[in-house]
Amino acid sequence: MKAGTELVEIDDRDYQVAVEHARGDYMDAVNSSQAAQYNVPISQVGSSSQIRSARADVTNAEAGVAAALKAVEEAEARLVEAQANARTANLDQGRYQLLIGKKEISQQQYDQTVAAATSANATVTAARAAVRSAQEAVKQAKARLGQAQATLANAQITPKQISATQASARANEAKAAKLKASLDQAELNLSYTRVFAPVDGVVGERGVQVGDNVQAGQQMLLLVPRSDVWVTADFKEPQLDHMRTGQHAEISVDALVGQTFAGPVT
Numbered sequence: 001m002k003a004g005t006e007l008v009e010i011d012d013r014d015y016q017v018a019v020e021h022a023r024g025d026y027m028d029a030v031n032s033s034q035a036a037q038y039n040v041p042i043s044q045v046g047s048s049s050q051i052r053s054a055r056a057d058v059t060n061a062e063a064g065v066a067a068a069l070k071a072v073e074e075a076e077a078r079l080v081e082a083q084a085n086a087r088t089a090n091l092d093q094g095r096y097q098l099l100i101g102k103k104e105i106s107q108q109q110y111d112q113t114v115a116a117a118t119s120a121n122a123t124v125t126a127a128r129a130a131v132r133s134a135q136e137a138v139k140q141a142k143a144r145l146g147q148a149q150a151t152l153a154n155a156q157i158t159p160k161q162i163s164a165t166q167a168s169a170r171a172n173e174a175k176a177a178k179l180k181a182s183l184d185q186a187e188l189n190l191s192y193t194r195v196f197a198p199v200d201g202v203v204g205e206r207g208v209q210v211g212d213n214v215q216a217g218q219q220m221l222l223l224v225p226r227s228d229v230w231v232t233a234d235f236k237e238p239q240l241d242h243m244r245t246g247q248h249a250e251i252s253v254d255a256l257v258g259q260t261f262a263g264p265v266t
Helices: 013-101 107-191
Strands: 006-009 194-196 201-204 222-225 248-253 256-264
Touching: 013 107
Parallel strands: none
Antiparallel strands: 006 194, 201 222, 248 256
16 A cells, blocks of 8 residues: 555544534633733723823812812901901991980981991801801812822722733733643544554554454554565575675565565675
């Protein structure tokens, strides 16, 4: 037979299943690796954007707190001014009340003093409300600042998460490479279920039949190469007198009646 002729075929169903299983595991790992690689640049872009946005929010929130504190100061100053005006107006009303009792001023003058005191007291009440409102605005501004700072802190953690994503991507790549090796091994094992003649030759000493179970290392047949056939012959010393290396010889074998082979003496 010629080199490449199939000599033996082993039932390959178990090996086919192993190949398909290994191929599925490998494809899953490849998909996971690609997904992880896609997520790395997306995470990097998102991280930079989040940090910039969070820093801007913190800056704006800090400005908001400063403005709210400034508003409190202004409201408190207006309250102090209103309280001073109210004290003056109330004192005037007290004096005018004595004078009206003595008929030393007109009723119109007294009424104007009362109106001025009432207005001044109302201004104090409004100023106090403005101070409370400004103080509440400070609390809200500080709360917004706290939220912005927390958001910035979370955004600054993102680079660490990116490093974890990159590590995961590398781990998936390594897993895919490992499973590729398993797939290669499974395909190699499958290829072993078909044995081909490595050289031209003749099959002899066949040790198995169709349906037999074989074990690893078991000799199933013997392939005798045609290109390197040699014969050992025993001669008596007197028959060797005229034999020389390289001489042409014709060989016959008792088991092969009617066939002769040609070759050189070595």
